[in-house]
Amino acid sequence: MTVSHIIILLFIGYLVFSIDKKQDNFPVPAILVLMGMGLSLVTYFSNIEVTEAIIYNIFIPPLLFISAYQFPIEGFLKNRKLILGLATVGLLLMMLLLGGAIYGIGLLFFSLPLTASLLLASILTPTDPVSVVSIIKQATGDEDLAHTVEGESMLNDGTSVVVFTSLLTLYQQPNSVSFASFFADFFFVFAGGILIGVIFGWIVVNIIHYSHHPHYQLMLSIVLAYGSFIVAEHFGFSGVLAVVSSGMMISYAFGQTEKEDHFRSQLDGFWEIVELSLLAILFLVIGIEVTEYLRGSFVAFASVVFILTIIVRFIVIYVMTSLLDTHNLQYNLLITWSGLKGSMSVFLILTLHAKANTGTVIDNIVGISFMVVLFSLIIQSLTVAPLAKKLLKRS
Template sequence: MTTYHIIFFILVGTIIFAIDQKREYFPVPIILLLVGVALSYVPFFEQVLLTEKMIMHGFLPALLFISAYQLPLKDLKKYYGTFIALSTIGMLLTAFLLAVLIYTTVGISLSIGFVGALLIASILTPTDPVSTVNILKTSTKRDELADVVEGESLLNDGTSIVLFTVVAGIFSNQKSFHIGSFISEFLWVSIGGVLVGLIFGYILSKVIFWLNHREYQVMVSIVLAYGSFLVAEHIGVSGVLATVTSGLILSYEIDITSQKRRPDYLNGFWENINPIVLSILFIVMGLEATDLLKISDFWAMFVIFILSLLAREAILLIMFKLLPNLHNHFKTKDVHLMTWCGIKGTMSIALLLMFKDQYSGHEDSIISLTIGAIMLSMVIQSLTIYPLSKRN
């Protein structure tokens, strides 16, 4: 990807963001994705590639940090148990149920074994609220519901990486599955990531308030977002959870230090970074997706997309009955909306590219089916969130 490509993508993003200021009916990220698909047929963009490292080390820390930093702490305190339950037990149950459904339907027809089905499920389970949270808040006027969707997504990204790594290793015959080793690895990666985020977040948030110059404070916040991620990944724990935790710690420190008034310069910087990152990321995702799709398997992609919704709905209904914070503050019909808001996005693409780059040999069909289901989720769910939420 050259400088010319990057500047062009930012220009396109600027135009689309400017045209669609309300972002109600047509979420900007999805428009950018479709622009990327269209640009894939232009020779000038043939050499543009999206890799797992570009997403994980370039785009993802910024997007996660922004979401964590802006998540209202009152909702975090109120629903932290719900967030943890949905992003761990709920996500694992959803992945297993989806794998069973894929294996007993599409898997039989296309000769995909259960481990292959579980691999697809592990990629499709993490959710991405980037395209939906603003729409949900605008259409329903219920910020609390949108924040629950966002909080679940922030934490389940970390769970999804652990699950994917174990399943991909089994699929590639690199290691056998043992429940004890899986639990210990999951706890190490998850708790380790949170601890790194806590340490980085506490120390650097103190530094931010100690510095007198706004420019330096912004620079330290960048170090916090990316440094926590890179250090966590280097020692083998979850960089995703480290960045999320560090963003939450900074948000907390600002609330208790600044009488709940967020510094305009920090908000302004990260709010300006967000559309730039989204513009580049989603356009390049569209370019990459075109090369991975096999249109002949469209029927199977659509079936997997429907099954992913059914699996999420079933587990959310169970969790709704078990978690007091959910059934005391929301209605059953809200579960349907939460299901539809569980769009596959950035993390799913990153995991798929990780599999493609590190594990894949001759499993192009799995890659094609998975990217197809991701694309269907992003387009269909995003474009229908507004009318469905207005009816809710």
């Protein structure tokens, strides 16, 4: 991707976000992805290539940091049981149920081994609501619902990477992974990432007041977002969870005092521009990239898998909310439908394509996954606002 590509994509993103400012509940992800698919037909854009390393190391850290530091700690504490449950045990249950369902249904379409079915399921379980959170707030006015969706998506990104990595190893080396080693690695990566993020966040919170120049403070926030990620990954921990926990440390500090309000306003101004720019490029590139893997032969199976992701997600959410005595059918449906597939799923797909041995099975998983992500981004983002208004009877 050249500088001229980036400038043009940013300008297209500016036009789309400008329309978004004038229309409520505008499905930005769907529009950008569709425009990206259109751009793929233009020779100038067809040679754009984005690797899994670029998405993971450049796009994901700042996007997660923005969500985390803007995420109110009160919202997390109030809904912590459901958020943590869905992002850990819930994600594992979704992966197992979805993988089993794909394996069974696959016998009618593509014959996928059980490990391959679970690998496909692990790609499609992480959620990435992005602008859907703001749509939910506008359509329902319910912040608890939005906090649950956003909190789950921040944490389950880290969980999904650990699960996917273990399953990919199991697929390539069937005898190298045991349940004991899986859970040991899971705890190590999960806890280590959070610890690194908390330490980095605590350090930054305590040194912010030593520099009153806003530009230097913004530089420090960039160091925190990328530094916590890089250090955690270096030691084999979850960089995703490190970024999230460091951002939430900042959020916690903001909630305790008004002394650093000027820092918060500077952060908002800078990182909101970064967020919009990255989202514009990311979703346009997803649209450009996905067209290479679309096959007519995948449509039927991908459609069934997409429906299965919704059904399985609803079942797990229903069980979790029932156990926590917070069951509400309308909310369960909205939380289910708000779980879009996005940047993390695309990163996992590209990782699979780069690291796994090429073959019919891997090609099928990559093609089906991309098509399900496309269905999710377009169908769910276009319909979440009207569904929310209908279910909660808000005009």
